[in-house]
Amino acid sequence: MFNIYGNVQFVPGKYDAWQNAYDKLATYVADAERNSTLTYYFGVPVEFEGNHSATPHMLAFEVYNTREDLYDTHLKSPAMGEFLVTVPDSMSTGLDLTHYTETSGFLDKSTNCRECKIIYDTQIVCNSAQDRDTILAKLAAVAKHAEEKEEDTYTFLVQKSLDNETHLRIFERYASWAAMESHQKSSVLVNFWLGSKGEIKSMEGRPYVPNNKGWLHHRV
Structure with a gap:
């Protein structure tokens, strides 16, 4: 699959105007692009x-x-085209997209788009392409544990950047803040971080909440 992250920045007070334009776009996309736009999902800090x-x-x-x-x-x-003509006055930057493909993990453990309470975006930069391969292999084991042992970890999707050879990202969704903290404190994840300092140059993460727009995936 071909995954993107959009970093959307708003002029102060213009979120609602942007969303009004988006709602029209989403209606079109959900119908006309059902078989190609598979996930259209958003979170606010x-x-x-x-x-x-x-x-x-x-x-x-x-x-x-x-x-x-x-x-x-x-x-x-x-x-x-209509959307892009409408929204420039509500955005403080243009389109800011980064490109990824998944390497392990799961988008929706429930398979029925059960909504989460917390989204977490983890970004990792490795020291080299070889180090990224090592980290991706380690994260596959973390993802397997999350899928099998963490009922309230709804999503744990590991992805490597298509824009460079050192970046990777994890898209995470949790049933609650407590579920997120439980995952972060698990021995499997703690041991991953402690055992990966040689390969990882930097890491950052940020929590979001769903904005109740779009879709995680189309239900069959």
Whole structure:
């Protein structure tokens, strides 16, 4: 699969205007691009959980079958053309996209799009391409543990960057804040971090909450 993250930055107070334009786009995409735009999912920083309208930032996570599904179909659709004409005044930057493909893990353990309470975005930079391969292999074991042993870890999708040879990312979803903390404190994950200092150059993570737009995947 071809996955992207969108780093969406809003002019202060313009989130609602952007979302009004998005709602029209999403209606089109859900129907016309059902077989190519597979995931269209969004989160706002957890500190804006009670006031989405005030957020200056939003995380977009999207999944397509191929790069062409994004760049030749989705971004060139008439609905997207109308959207891109409408939203510039509400965005403080242009489109800011990064590209990935999954290497292990799971998008939806429940298979029925059960909504989470917390999204967590983990970004890792390795020292070399070889180190990234090592970390990806280790994370496959972490993902297997999360899938088999952590009931409230809804998503743990490990992905490597297609833009460079050293970056990787984990898209995570949890039933609750406590479930996220339980995962982070697990011996499997702690041992991963402690045993990977030689391969990892930097790591950062940020929590989000779903904004109740889009879809994790289309239900069969």
